[in-house]
Amino acid sequence: MKILIVGTGYVGTTTGLIFCEMGHQVTGLDLDDHKLQALKAGKLYFYEPGLEELLSRHVAAKNIYFTKNTKKAVKENDIIFICVGTPMETDGSANLTYVKNVAESIGKYMNKSKIIVTKSTVPVGTAELVEKWVSGKQATPIRFDVVSNPEFLREGSALQDALNPDRIIIGTKSEKARKIMKELYKDFHCPIVITNPKASEMIKYAANSFLAMKISYINELARLCDALNINVNEVSKGIGLDTRIGPQFLRAGMGYGGSCFPKDVNALIQTAKEQGKPLSILESVVKVNEKQPIYIIEKIKQALGGNLINKKIAVLGLSFKANTDDTRESPSLRLIDRLLAEQAQVKVHDPVVKIAARPSLVQLQSVEETVAGAEALVIGTDWDEYKVLEWVNLKPLMAHPYIFDGRNMLDKRMVTNIGFYYEGIANH
């Protein structure tokens, strides 16, 4: 089957390569010359473990080719996956401009029957809008079928997640599209849920919001555990062993970030408001999340005598989590903004992310340079390499041996034995 992927970001590139692996011919369409130039050369323009090897192999074998020619790409392909961004509007709702542009282009250029699949995360009712946008641009009516097929991969483990999904959701009203989609996913060994487009769109938001809820729950509980001198990691372990609860997404930290949880939780809250059915649980999830970086700032202030004016703070890690260079809605960046607002002098390090210097903010190449002279060190991202640092050699470089572990990733006993003062998020 000839597959067109529209939007070659994290989702589009990964999806396209997965279909190459399944033996299909794939076209990747994007409008961004910089991204296309890299992808055509078999180079990934973002950091995602394992993906570049697959990309270079399939580019070399001509199983995938990249283009910005929308007209030709639409005409030549049978199944079109929409994988463009759906960023957050100021009111929290999802911006569908990119999806609409793609749908209208498909309508304008389609010359024969197509299956149009939305992989982007889109609000309930978007499949109906896509139908309207496509048919609104058709010069003569040509049959097409719309499918909602949300994606559940995580950045940092995109390939593994996309190759081994827990489930595949297919939402369509069309019998023909249902058959084609099932055929397309026939080599996947996971349950396939066939439903209508609205339920499919809701499943995606409900899943992300539920995971965000688990994180905010454990983070708020961690504050109580801190007050009661309880190790929240032990609580997570203890409750996570109950199969009804499960162990995942119960790591307390600086709150959830990334390009999806903050955006998707807010979009669902907005949908609920529009329907007059507010989701008060999710509203609390957002409030708890916003407070979490401030919680660690308060701990630093307390240790450093009440304020951060001209205090030298080192922050290790900038991405929203380990194994990605994505800094969208990164809790670490939120923490840094707050440190700067409180007039601290901040030095930062990250293994892959580069950020521009600002007054009172400088990025350094090595951890040693970053922590030199620091009065406190914050772990902002849980990169594995920070776990195995020679902490014993770092301590003498610092002005005060204070560690604030925003990710509860360090071995508390190990660093305190070296002589560090250590505070995590209820990591007692």
Ligand SMILES: NC(=O)C1=CN([C@@H]2O[C@H](COP(=O)(O)OP(=O)(O)OC[C@H]3O[C@@H](n4cnc5c(N)ncnc54)[C@H](O)[C@@H]3O)[C@@H](O)[C@H]2O)C=CC1
């Ligand atoms: N990043 C992730 O881990 C996941 C993202 N999603 C959802 O998937 C969607 C895409 O996310 P990302 O891949 O992160 O987005 P992204 O922002 O990395 O990539 C989107 C791409 O679409 C391109 N684009 C925009 N308009 C276009 C057009 N008219 N024609 C061709 N290309 C166009 C952009 O140039 C960009 O390269 C979003 O709705 C997101 O919520 C879902 C699951 C996981």
Ligand SMILES: O=C(O)[C@H]1O[C@H](OP(=O)(O)OP(=O)(O)OC[C@H]2O[C@@H](n3ccc(=O)[nH]c3=O)[C@H](O)[C@@H]2O)[C@H](O)[C@@H](O)[C@@H]1O
């Ligand atoms: O819709 C999406 O885009 C994707 O959003 C998330 O994936 P992702 O944002 O890549 O990252 P996660 O691993 O889910 O982490 C999100 C945030 O939560 C934080 N987190 C995660 C787990 C945890 O226990 N505690 C915690 O604070 C992470 O550090 C990170 O900031 C979902 O896990 C994916 O299933 C989904 O497809």
